[in-house]
Amino acid sequence: MKLPFTLATLMVTVALAHPARAACSDRPGTPNQVLITPGAPGQLRLKWHNTAREGAAYWDIAIFRNNKEIQGLTGISASKLRDTYFHEFTGLESAARYCFKVRARTQAGSQGCVSLLWSQSQCLNPRWLPR
Secondary structure (H helix, E strand, O other), X not given: OOOXXXXXXXXXXXXXXXXXXXXXXXXXXXXXXXXXXXXXXXXXXXXXXXXXXXXXXXXXXXXXXXXEEEEEEEEEOOEEEXXXXXXXXXXXXXXXXXEXXXXXXXXXXXXXXXXXXXXXXXXXXXXXXXX
């Protein structure tokens, strides 16, 4: 009996219908209380609270300059002080506006489950950066 499709076609169809993301049954919570603190010229500290009950230890950070996404950090670890996580940024342009969003990740790099949602975006106007 000849079938109108091959086994390989069937396997590809099944793989596309069930993405790997669907396996994340216990996603970490969305970080909240995101705050930007200016530092020395061209520097700032991004802070946030972890809402993940399982204690997510890795983070994705989306970075926007003048409303355009310029970079993303994926699966990074961050410094922690009590219940607050933070990451320091340097080399920023003082005349640019920077915005940041954070989400939790269960494993380093691009592996693991991520928060269903990104945190609310927080921005820093250029006039707040020391010159």
